[in-house]
Amino acid sequence: MRDVAVRAGVSTMTVSRVLNGPGKVSEEMREKVLRVVREIGYLPNHLAGSLSSSRSTTIGLIVPSIDNSIYTQTVKGLSEVLKRSGFQLMIAESGYDPNEEEELITIFLSQRVSGLVLHSTEHTPQAAEKIRKSGIPVVENGNIPEEPLDMVVSFSNREASYAMTMHLGRLGYRKIAFASLYSVHNDRSQDRLQGYHAALNQLGLDPDPRIVLETERGLAAGAEVMARVVQSVPEVDALFCAGDVLAVGALFECQKRGWPVPGRIALASFDDVDLLRHVSPSVSTLRLPRYDIGERTARILLSRIIDGAEHLRGSVIDLKFELIQREST
Amino acid sequence: MRDVAVRAGVSTMTVSRVLNGPGKVSEEMREKVLRVVREIGYLPNHLAGSLSSSRSTTIGLIVPSIDNSIYTQTVKGLSEVLKRSGFQLMIAESGYDPNEEEELITIFLSQRVSGLVLHSTEHTPQAAEKIRKSGIPVVENGNIPEEPLDMVVSFSNREASYAMTMHLGRLGYRKIAFASLYSVHNDRSQDRLQGYHAALNQLGLDPDPRIVLETERGLAAGAEVMARVVQSVPEVDALFCAGDVLAVGALFECQKRGWPVPGRIALASFDDVDLLRHVSPSVSTLRLPRYDIGERTARILLSRIIDGAEHLRGSVIDLKFELIQREST
DNA sequence: GATTTTGTTGTTACCGCTACCAAAAACAGC
DNA sequence: GCTGTTTTTGGTAGCGGTAACAACAAAATC
Numbered sequence: 001m002r003d004v005a006v007r008a009g010v011s012t013m014t015v016s017r018v019l020n021g022p023g024k025v026s027e028e029m030r031e032k033v034l035r036v037v038r039e040i041g042y043l044p045n046h047l048a049g050s051l052s053s054s055r056s057t058t059i060g061l062i063v064p065s066i067d068n069s070i071y072t073q074t075v076k077g078l079s080e081v082l083k084r085s086g087f088q089l090m091i092a093e094s095g096y097d098p099n100e101e102e103e104l105i106t107i108f109l110s111q112r113v114s115g116l117v118l119h120s121t122e123h124t125p126q127a128a129e130k131i132r133k134s135g136i137p138v139v140e141n142g143n144i145p146e147e148p149l150d151m152v153v154s155f156s157n158r159e160a161s162y163a164m165t166m167h168l169g170r171l172g173y174r175k176i177a178f179a180s181l182y183s184v185h186n187d188r189s190q191d192r193l194q195g196y197h198a199a200l201n202q203l204g205l206d207p208d209p210r211i212v213l214e215t216e217r218g219l220a221a222g223a224e225v226m227a228r229v230v231q232s233v234p235e236v237d238a239l240f241c242a243g244d245v246l247a248v249g250a251l252f253e254c255q256k257r258g259w260p261v262p263g264r265i266a267l268a269s270f271d272d273v274d275l276l277r278h279v280s281p282s283v284s285t286l287r288l289p290r291y292d293i294g295e296r297t298a299r300i301l302l303s304r305i306i307d308g309a310e311h312l313r314g315s316v317i318d319l320k321f322e323l324i325q326r327e328s329t
Numbered sequence: 330m331r332d333v334a335v336r337a338g339v340s341t342m343t344v345s346r347v348l349n350g351p352g353k354v355s356e357e358m359r360e361k362v363l364r365v366v367r368e369i370g371y372l373p374n375h376l377a378g379s380l381s382s383s384r385s386t387t388i389g390l391i392v393p394s395i396d397n398s399i400y401t402q403t404v405k406g407l408s409e410v411l412k413r414s415g416f417q418l419m420i421a422e423s424g425y426d427p428n429e430e431e432e433l434i435t436i437f438l439s440q441r442v443s444g445l446v447l448h449s450t451e452h453t454p455q456a457a458e459k460i461r462k463s464g465i466p467v468v469e470n471g472n473i474p475e476e477p478l479d480m481v482v483s484f485s486n487r488e489a490s491y492a493m494t495m496h497l498g499r500l501g502y503r504k505i506a507f508a509s510l511y512s513v514h515n516d517r518s519q520d521r522l523q524g525y526h527a528a529l530n531q532l533g534l535d536p537d538p539r540i541v542l543e544t545e546r547g548l549a550a551g552a553e554v555m556a557r558v559v560q561s562v563p564e565v566d567a568l569f570c571a572g573d574v575l576a577v578g579a580l581f582e583c584q585k586r587g588w589p590v591p592g593r594i595a596l597a598s599f600d601d602v603d604l605l606r607h608v609s610p611s612v613s614t615l616r617l618p619r620y621d622i623g624e625r626t627a628r629i630l631l632s633r634i635i636d637g638a639e640h641l642r643g644s645v646i647d648l649k650f651e652l653i654q655r656e657s658t
Numbered sequence: 659g660a661t662t663t664t665g666t667t668g669t670t671a672c673c674g675c676t677a678c679c680a681a682a683a684a685c686a687g688c
Numbered sequence: 689g690c691t692g693t694t695t696t697t698g699g700t701a702g703c704g705g706t707a708a709c710a711a712c713a714a715a716a717t718c
Contacts, residue, residue, distance in 0.1 A: 001704060011668045016706065024666065041462065046439040047380045048704035051673050056376070058419075058440075067405045072396040079395055079422050088440065090387075090419050093408050110375040111387075111417065133370065219607045252607050275604070278548045278581050330674065340698045345676060353696065377674035380703050663716065673706085684695070 001044065008036040019044055050112065057087045059301060060108035061117045064096045064142075064186075068217075070244070070271060070290065071119065074141065077294020078117065085302055087114075094120065096185045102127035109134050115301040121145035121187055137304035137313070139297045143188050144318060151304075152316040153297045157188045160286050160321045161195030161242055164268050167284075167323055169203035173238035173266055176200070177211035179225045179250075181243040189214070192242040192270070211236055215246065222249025227257070230265060238266035238329070247283050248275055251328070267328040281327035289319040330373065337365040348373055379441065386416045388630060389437035390446045393425045393471075393515075397546075399573070399600060399619065400448065403470065406623020407446065414631055416443075423449065425514045431456035438463050444630040450474035450516055466633035466642070468626045472517050473647060480633075481645040482626045486517045489615050489650045490524030490571055493597050496613075496652055498532035502567035502595055505529070506540035508554045508579075510572040518543070521571040521599070540565055544575065551578025556586070559594060567595035567658070576612050577604055580657070595658040610656035618648040 005012040010029060017025050018033040025033075036042070050056040059082055063071050079089050090113065094101040102124045108116060109130060116131065119142040128149055131138055138150040143157050168176050178196045183189035193212070200207050211233050215221040222241055226249070229236055241247035247269030254261050261267050261281050269276055269285035276283040296317055303309040334341040339358060346354050347362040354362075365371070379385040388411055392400050408418050419442065423430035431453045437445060438459060445460065448471040457478055460467055467479040472486050497505050507525045512518035522541070529536050540562050544550040551570055555578070558565055570576035576598030583590050590596050590610050598605055598614035605612040625646055632638040 012705075013669085013707095014667060017667090020706090026666065029667080041459070043435070043439050043459075043463075045380070045441060045704050046436075047376055047385070047441050048673090049706070051374070051376045051380055051675085052704075052706040054673070054706095065405075066408055067401040069398045069401065072398065072401065075420075076394075076396045076422070079420070083421065086436075088419050088421070088436065090417055091404075091408070092412065092418070093405070106372070107375075107415075107417065110372050112374060112376050130370070130372075134372075219603055223607070248604075249607065252609070255609065274548055275577075278552070278578065280581070280584065341675075342677095342698060343696090346697090349676090355696065358697085374674050377703090378676070380705085381674075381676040383676095383703070659718105661717080663714100665712105665714075667710105667712080669708105669710075671706105671708090673704105676701105676703085678701090679699090681698075682696085684693100686693075687691090688689105 001042070003040065004033065004036050004042050007040070008032045054112075056112045056114045058111065058113045059087055059089055059115045059117060059298075060105075060111070060113040061089055061091045062094050062101055062104050062108075063091070063119045064094055066091065066093045068244075069273070073290035074294035074297075077291040078298045079294070081295050081298035081302070085306070087302070096120075098122055098124045098127070098185060102130075105130060109136070114305050115139075117141065117297055117301070118149075120185075121148075122185055123149065137301055139301055141293050141297050143191060144316060145187070148314065148316060150314060151300055151312065153293050153300060153319065154317075155288055155293075155319045155321045157191040158195040158198070160270070160288065161192035161240075162199045163195075163321070163323055164240055164242075164270070164284075164286055165196045165199030166202065167325070168238045168240060168266065168268060168329060169199060169205065171266070171329055173329075174205060175208070175211070175233070175236045175238070176205065177213070177229045177233070177236045177239045179213045179215060179222070179229075179239065179241045179243070179246055181217060182214045189243065196240065196242070208233070217244040219245055219249035219252065222246035223253035224249075226250035226253040226265075230259065236265060238262075238268070240268045242270040244271075245273060245275070247285070248273070248279065251279055251281075251283060261328050272324065277326070284326045284329040285324050287322040287324055289321065292319055330371070332369065333362065333365050333371050336369070337361045349378075383441075385441045385443045387440065387442045388416055388418055388444045388446060388627075389434075389440070389442040390418055390420045391423050391430055391433050391437075392420070392448045393423055395420065395422045397573075398602070402619035403623035403626075406620040406625075407627045408623070410624050410627035410631070414635070416631070425449075427451055427453045427456070427514060431459075434459060438465070443634050444468075446470065446626055446630070447478075449514075450477075451514055452478065466630055468630055470622050470626050472520060473645060474516070477643065477645060479643060480629055480641065482622050482629060482648065483646075484617055484622075484648045484650045486520040487524040487527070489599070489617065490521035490569075491528045492524075492650070492652055493569055493571075493599070493613075493615055494525045494528030495531065496654070497567050497569060497595065497597060497658060498528060498534065500595070500658055502658075503534060504537070504540070504562070504565045505534065505567045505569060506542070506558045506562070506565045508542045508544060508551070508558075508568065508570045508572070508575055510546060511543045518572065525569065525571070537562070546573040548574055548578035548581065551575035552582035553578075555579035555582040555594075559588065565594060567591075567597070569597045571599040573600075574602060574604070576614070577602070577608065580608055580610075580612060590657050597658055601653065606655070613655045613658040614653055616651040616653055618650065621648055
């Protein structure tokens, strides 16, 4: 930058002002500087700028697992809004482990990110303390926790699960099985199970531990769950797969075994994957605002960072989901 | 850090040496410093460190589209290796537009990333020049380009497509249709088409423009392609869907219309999505080393950055793919 | 025309850390 | 004990920018 200043015959301050909007610089100077910048292909050092101004344009995102297509919509929403405002996204993967998450948070804080997005809502106390101390805004968006760290943009896993279970009950299904992903360090799964139980209770149905299962991600897991449930508890008449693509795996298993859906057993899923609309029978599911979550998260974060909108601290945005009734129920 | 130094009664230099490995510091000093660091919860400012040492631990990744499950495996491979070495990943989305890509590259260079990973192999001349000038190592990994910018870790789209087309030919299919994603600014699609034509030529089959299609991503697009091909050119006996989940959409269309696969028409896909193994009939496809690409990319990049392995400049790692024969062909 | 006001540019002091070299301390060898 | 070496520690000058304020010129006010 010194080089640019010398060649343009101005001070570095003038160059800085030309390159970053706000300063009032005469048209003449501006032109001179910009010409030199283009001539020598000068690239400002954003690191130096951030250090000096103690403002950064980086947002840190921590997801449990990157290879989960569920998040990609959220990441896309985040990324698009941030890019428009000149912010960058740093992504890391915590592997469903709060300690790992804490470590990543520490690294991000060390990098002086100006905001943090956490998918998980379970954190170590140390992580919470570090974040609080740093003073940067944070959004949690995998669920709506009891005690948010700061802001929340999400939907209620509990309510969504409750809604679908109630829906099944109202359709007349009486022995509703439930499958989710492992719930250790995964409060989304825990809340979905709660919602399921709350609905059973409301419907006057007895919970039956034999038909409440946890499993891993993947089609094979879904298939296995379906087979296990139907064979061990034949009177089951519906299966709610509240996670990943379990429902698709379960459906394939039914097709393979010749169990009509929903004739023999009804099937519901939790996320609106394109696939569920195209299989036959098409599968009832919940449409969750994945993209919106990313977009709103980015927007509220930017409000805090750019506009210093302190009144937004602690706000909880509970986005609505939608129940999609299809052929499988 | 000054604070830590004062409280520990040492110089900032000693603190710096304790906190970053290499410097030789007596055990006594080390303990004293670490104790103070823990006491006051000191977090080093990584920005300042990078600026001062002109070394950064950030890698920039640019993909055409974040919401594409194809990349997630590669990103995971990248992320895991980088994390182990204390590097961070910055991700941005170019939307299949080289100008957009150039802009993102500029931003990343401005942020002083120490390495760059580009999925696309099509760049503006200015982008190439900026990268060259910056001197940082780059890996392209969506394809193997004619003129790499620097290093390449990928598989050959052309060869993969050739292999599958030859496979179909050898199985006796004589009228092989081909569908890919739009090929503007997408040399992966272009190369796949080339591979297809090369194989047809080798097989002594005449190319027929009526059964070579380009379409968008998604199940619906695949279904539409299948319907269009079969109805407009009934003598077609195989369809090679070389992109996204087109093959799955195509398969569903066949099921809906009652066209036996492979009896009426054989079907092949391009990427080993879990789904293809679980549908019925299971779909023949190529297993591409998506995760490996990420892992190797990270490793070769780190060699260049940490070990300064200049001899690796320009190296091309052509990873092997595998053809998986299943029921659909 | 003298005085204020306004607008533009330059000066200086950091931001928080590391490189580089000098200084001090510890250890050898004779 | 006194040099010669090797460690360990400290001082200082940046890295490449920006904030804050000073300085100056142009415009406005009376």
